[in-house]
Amino acid sequence: NRSTSNMAFLPVFLILLCTVKEVMLYNTFWKPTWPTARVPVVLPQATEYLNKPQFNAEAKLEVTSPCGPECHRQFSLPTYEQLKEYLSYETLYYNGSLTATKVGIYSLNAGEQYRSQVARGKSRAKRQIYGYDSRFSIFGKGFLLNYPFSTSVKLSTGCTGTLVSAKHILTAAHCVHDGKNYVKGAQKLKVGFLKPKQKDNEKGSNQTSTLHPEKMKFQWMRVKRTHVPKGWIKGNANDIGMDYDYALLELKKPHKRRYMKIGVSPAARQLPGGRIHFSGYDNDRPGNLVYRFCAVKEETYDLLYQHCDAQPGASGSGVYVRMWKRENRRWERKIIGIFSGHQWVDNSGIPQDFNVAVRITPLKYAQICYWIKGNYIDCRDG
Ligand SMILES: *[C@@H]1O[C@H](CO)[C@@H](O)[C@H](O)[C@H]1NC(C)=O
Numbered sequence: 001n002r003s004t005s006n007m008a009f010l011p012v013f014l015i016l017l018c019t020v021k022e023v024m025l026y027n028t029f030w031k032p033t034w035p036t037a038r039v040p041v042v043l044p045q046a047t048e049y050l051n052k053p054q055f056n057a058e059a060k061l062e063v064t065s066p067c068g069p070e071c072h073r074q075f076s077l078p079t080y081e082q083l084k085e086y087l088s089y090e091t092l093y094y095n096g097s098l099t100a101t102k103v104g105i106y107s108l109n110a111g112e113q114y115r116s117q118v119a120r121g122k123s124r125a126k127r128q129i130y131g132y133d134s135r136f137s138i139f140g141k142g143f144l145l146n147y148p149f150s151t152s153v154k155l156s157t158g159c160t161g162t163l164v165s166a167k168h169i170l171t172a173a174h175c176v177h178d179g180k181n182y183v184k185g186a187q188k189l190k191v192g193f194l195k196p197k198q199k200d201n202e203k204g205s206n207q208t209s210t211l212h213p214e215k216m217k218f219q220w221m222r223v224k225r226t227h228v229p230k231g232w233i234k235g236n237a238n239d240i241g242m243d244y245d246y247a248l249l250e251l252k253k254p255h256k257r258r259y260m261k262i263g264v265s266p267a268a269r270q271l272p273g274g275r276i277h278f279s280g281y282d283n284d285r286p287g288n289l290v291y292r293f294c295a296v297k298e299e300t301y302d303l304l305y306q307h308c309d310a311q312p313g314a315s316g317s318g319v320y321v322r323m324w325k326r327e328n329r330r331w332e333r334k335i336i337g338i339f340s341g342h343q344w345v346d347n348s349g350i351p352q353d354f355n356v357a358v359r360i361t362p363l364k365y366a367q368i369c370y371w372i373k374g375n376y377i378d379c380r381d382g
């Protein structure tokens with residue numbers, strides 16, 4: 001069609017490098033500022049029906065992978081063909097139908113956008129702990145019902161997700177698919193929004209409202225369809241599977257609540273304080289929304305490694321940061337990753353553990369944004 005034919009094909013190394021302009025290095029009085037990231041275009045090309053899935057996998061709330069940052073860096077970069085395969089995706093409908101969609105990857109104005117970004121990737125995040133590694137349970141309607149905490153939702157399979165548009169929830173792929181099969185409960189998936197509990201027949205009673213000021217319950221909404229990237233589905237065969245541990249759910253009806261936008265993940269050293277934040281429904285604190293922040297310790301192209309305290313149940317949480325948005329002249333929070341899980345890594349014989357979040361790279365941004373908006377025009381600036 002017309003739009004795709006205008007775009008130049010782009011060699012794979014350029015796609016991988018087209019991350020983020022390093023605006024802040026030149027500004028001595030900087031506030032942490034959202035870089036302007038030009039993203040490639042990921043477009044669906046062909047969709048076919050697959051057999052109805054079995055829904056026989058047990059939902060595991062934790063993924064583990066022995067391949068740590070060092071191991072990850074030894075993998076060669078995926079080729080253009082591999083990237084197209086990883087970013088192709090399955091869509092599961094509430095009636096049990098399953099489709100597979102192949103995508104193409106294109107770039108707009110390639111030559112101009114990606115020069116002078118080659119020096120990236122050498123420096124690593126400092127091995128330093130900046131913050132307090134503890135978690136905070138969030139109490140009180142004032143917080144739970146307000147942005148940003150109000151964007152955290154609970155999945156009926158036990159994970160956490162984030163409202164990223166009026167009717168889309170970003171979560172981890174392992175919450176709906178174990179790499180081989182869809183999990184039990186993936187077809188009738190529901191999403192729970194915290195809301196205040198109605199007082200029963202005690203209208204106007206001042207006493208009850210002071211005794212139980214913050215009773216909350218979940219309002220559950222049905223999911224209409226679920227997108228899972230192929231990079232996750234084939235991923236069980238190799239260790240890079242975690243790179244694609246994300247999924248997007250579409251609700252049957254839009255929710256009125258304010259949502260949090262997604263953005264391309266900046267390098268760890270560009271994050272305010274080197275830190276990330278996320279809130280989730282950790283299953284050691286049932287019914288509580290738990291918030292935490294911590295420093296990023298290591299990063300690869302696709303993953304952020306950190307020691308944020310987290311329990312199963314928090315996986316799928318949107319990892320966010322707040323930075324200055326120059327164009328809009330205000331601070332803006334955006335989701336730059338998805339919390340995946342805990343990982344033991346064999347570091348030259350010494351076991352080391354990390355929590356891992358999947359970064360929203362320019363390609364993943366293009367793909368998820370297309371799922372949300374249904375066009376690529378609105379997805380060009382990460
Ligand atoms: C399931 O829903 C999808 C989307 O609404 C539709 O295209 C498909 O035909 C439906 N499948 C069945 C078996 O009803």
Ligand SMILES: *[C@@H]1O[C@H](CO)[C@@H](O)[C@H](O)[C@H]1NC(C)=O
Pocket residue numbers: 204205206
């Ligand atoms: C609730 O308390 C306020 C003052 O504390 C009082 O003015 C109001 O009449 C009370 N309402 C009811 C229904 O008791």
